[in-house]
Amino acid sequence: MSVETAIARPPQTALLSDLSVTARDHLKAIWTASEWSAGKVTSSSLACRLDVAPSTVSTTLRRLAERGLVSHKRYGSVTLTDLGTATALSIVRRQRLLETFLVRELGYGWHEVHDDAVALAHTASDRVIDHIDARLGYPTRDPHGDPIPDADGVLPPLELTPLASCSAGDRGVISRIDDSDPAMLEYFDQVHLTLDQVVTVGVTRPCAGTMSVSTGTGGADIVLGDVAACSIWITRTDRP
Numbered sequence: 177m178s179v180e181t182a183i184a185r186p187p188q189t190a191l192l193s194d195l196s197v198t199a200r201d202h203l204k205a206i207w208t209a210s211e212w213s214a215g216k217v218t219s220s221s222l223a224c225r226l227d228v229a230p231s232t233v234s235t236t237l238r239r240l241a242e243r244g245l246v247s248h249k250r251y252g253s254v255t256l257t258d259l260g261t262a263t264a265l266s267i268v269r270r271q272r273l274l275e276t277f278l279v280r281e282l283g284y285g286w287h288e289v290h291d292d293a294v295a296l297a298h299t300a301s302d303r304v305i306d307h308i309d310a311r312l313g314y315p316t317r318d319p320h321g322d323p324i325p326d327a328d329g330v331l332p333p334l335e336l337t338p339l340a341s342c343s344a345g346d347r348g349v350i351s352r353i354d355d356s357d358p359a360m361l362e363y364f365d366q367v368h369l370t371l372d373q374v375v376t377v378g379v380t381r382p383c384a385g386t387m388s389v390s391t392g393t394g395g396a397d398i399v400l401g402d403v404a405a406c407s408i409w410i411t412r413t414d415r416p
């Protein structure tokens with residue numbers, strides 16, 4: 177192999193074409209779970225997250241462990257090996273680039289992209305993904321603000337604060353919105369909350385599980401319930 181070829185593609189990922197769709201889904205789910213929470217990933221939490229039978233998870237984890245992609249002790253937590261992490265990042269990169277492509281180039285709504293992006297991520301060649309990356313100008317985040325790993329699996333740094341943890345008067349720019357529930361994304365469209373919107377927290381009512389936010393555009397304050405507030409992360413800015 178020439179030096180040029182070795183540099184062109186990071187060598188530390190498993191060949192995606194050697195992995196079943198189920199195996200890829202498991203790798204991505206393990207990585208994504210640890211992206212959002214520091215809690216342990218277990219077989220049962222994976223079964224719940226992927227909506228599959230526990231026996232499917234056990235079989236898949238055993239196969240992934242045999243290939244050196246995960247480390248899993250019976251009844252223990254599931255972790256990705258270095259090879260597993262790099263492979264999961266390449267899967268995440270594909271999906272997030274495709275989400276960006278579908279929204280920017282094909283006019284999809286941000287609540288519509290998930291299923292098609294997942295399907296395309298499983299079938300698109302590396303060459304197509306690299307061309308999409310270049311066509312989009314090497315984006316570092318997808319339409320929901322999720323960071324896109326670069327071709328070497330490096331994630332851009334993020335320093336975000338959950339909106340739900342903010343107090344009255346706190347101000348920031350919406351930088352990431354949980355994309356797991358399309359209905360929630362549609363709701364945010366309806367109330368005009370989107371990425372890069374500046375918001376200031378108004379009244380918080382922990383007893384009722386609500387907080388109001390203003391967008392400074394002259395409209396009425398938007399009252400968000402706990403579930404909605406927990407779906408938004410902001411980049412804190414100075415108080416006005």
Ligand SMILES: [Zn+2]
Nearest residue numbers: 318320322355
């Ligand atoms: Zn996304």
